[in-house]
Structure formats: structure tokens, C-alpha cells
Amino acid sequence: GDSVTQMEGPVTLSEEAFLTINCTYTATGYPSLFWYVQYPGEGLQLLLKATKADDKGSNKGFEATYRKETTSFHLEKGSVQVSDSAVYFCALSDPSEGRRALTFGSGTRLQVQP
Amino acid sequence: NAGVTQTPKFQVLKTGQSMTLQCAQDMNHEYMSWYRQDPGMGLRLIHYSVGAGITDQGEVPNGYNVSRSTTEDFPLRLLSAAPSQTSVYFCASTTIGLAISELFFGEGSRLTVL
Numbered sequence: 001g002d003s004v005t006q007m008e009g010p011v012t013l014s015e016e017a018f019l020t021i022n023c024t025y026t027a028t029g030y031p032s033l034f035w036y037v038q039y040p041g042e043g044l045q046l047l048l049k050a051t052k053a054d055d056k057g058s059n060k061g062f063e064a065t066y067r068k069e070t071t072s073f074h075l076e077k078g079s080v081q082v083s084d085s086a087v088y089f090c091a092l093s094d095p096s097e098g099r100r101a102l103t104f105g106s107g108t109r110l111q112v113q114p
Numbered sequence: 115n116a117g118v119t120q121t122p123k124f125q126v127l128k129t130g131q132s133m134t135l136q137c138a139q140d141m142n143h144e145y146m147s148w149y150r151q152d153p154g155m156g157l158r159l160i161h162y163s164v165g166a167g168i169t170d171q172g173e174v175p176n177g178y179n180v181s182r183s184t185t186e187d188f189p190l191r192l193l194s195a196a197p198s199q200t201s202v203y204f205c206a207s208t209t210i211g212l213a214i215s216e217l218f219f220g221e222g223s224r225l226t227v228l
Binding site: 004032034041042043044045048067089099100101102104105106107 | 118136147149154156159162170172173199203204206214215216219220221222
């Protein structure tokens with residue numbers, strides 16, 4: 001079955017540092033890829049997505065590029081802020097799995113210090 | 115905009131008690147689902163529905179029942195609560211295409227079983 005693997009956290013950075021959170025996946029079909037963010041005490045919300053190879057998703061200064069050759073979708077931001085402190089989830093949707101569900105990674109907690 | 119509404123936000127149960135977590139959405143989404151979130155394990159799908167009268171099991175369905183009598187509502191029932199069901203539960207919905215795309219999440223229901 002499909003799976004998503006994320007780097008373990010927590011990731012602790014100083015404000016204005018560069019962020020990378022690694023995500024790799026396995027899928028039987030040609031999936032769409034997503035990054036979701038969960039702020040403290042809230043539900044998950046979509047941060048960005050990419051639907052085919054070499055697509056770049058971007059939002060709020062975050063970017064991720066769909067790399068089919070390395071089966072990766074790493075999340076990056078050039079300069080993090082304290083307000084970016086949250087848990088980040090990588091996820092995929094595989095049409096070969098039908099209309100069943102998103103498959104989520106285990107999440108990576110980001111802590112940004114002033 | 116209400117979106118996805120979950121109630122209650124917090125609940126404490128004793129082993130063997132039953133309860134229902136309520137989920138309602140006002141976006142006319144065909145697809146609704148329940149996930150549980152546990153530390154280090156990400157989100158795991160419990161049950162999902164692709165329309166009124168249609169439900170199916172996810173990855174971890176044991177101990178939970180669902181029904182979908184209307185498009186708007188998708189309650190999750192715990193028939194005899196166990197400590198292993200202590201978790202944060204999220205309801206999520208979306209429109210249906212060839213595969214699941216962006217999920218819209220509720221704020222979560224934190225359940226503790228003593």
C-alpha cells in the first residue's frame with residue numbers, strides 16, 4: 001500500500017533561519033501530494049499541493065516540488081517566523097486507491113524561537 | 115462560514131461507556147471521514163463515506179460505528195469505550211473527483227477513556 005515518510009521532529013530553528021522538512025513517498029499510482037499544517041489547538045489545513053511531477057506548490061512563503069525520480073516532496077521556507085511554529089504533515093492521494101482517503105505521514109513539529 | 119463542526123471538543127469517558135462524536139458540514143460535500151491522531155503515528159482513517167447511505171471502513175475501524183443518513187452529518191459512535199481509544203478525533207470532508215483532493219478538517223475532539 002501507499003505510505004509517506006517524514007523526518008522526525010521536533011525541528012527547532014531561530015527566527016529567519018532556512019527550513020527544510022523532508023518527505024518521501026511510495027505509491028502504486030501517480031499521486032497528488034500535499035502539505036498540511038496544524039497550529040496548536042486547531043485542525044489541519046491545506047498549506048500547498050502539487051498534482052504532477054515537477055509541479056511546485058507554494059503558499060505563505062513555503063514551497064515544495066514534486067520529484068518523481070526521487071519520490072520526494074520536501075517542504076522549504078527561506079526565512080521562518082515564530083508564527084510558523086506548528087506541526088506539518090505530508091500527505092498523498094492516489095487515484096489507484098480510489099476515492100478512499102489521503103495517506104498521511106506522522107507529522108513534523110516545528111518550533112521557531114525568537 | 116461554519117465549515118466542518120465537531121462536538122464535543124473534549125470528553126472524558128469510563129471504560130465500557132458509549133458515546134457519539136458529532137460531525138456536521140455545510141459545504142454540500144459528498145465525502146466525509148473520521149481520523150484519529152495519536153503521537154508519532156500521524157492521522158489514521160477510521161471510517162469514511164462517499165454519500166448518504168454509503169459508508170466503508172478505513173485503516174482502524176474496530177470499536178467504532180458510523181452512519182450517514184444525510185449529506186451534512188456523519189456521527190462516530192463508540193459502543194464500549196476502551197483506554198486504547200484515547201485520542202484526538204478529526205472529521206474531514208471534501209468533494210469527490212477521481213481521487214480525494216483537499217480535505218477540510220474540523221477542530222478536533224479530544225477523548226480520554228479512563
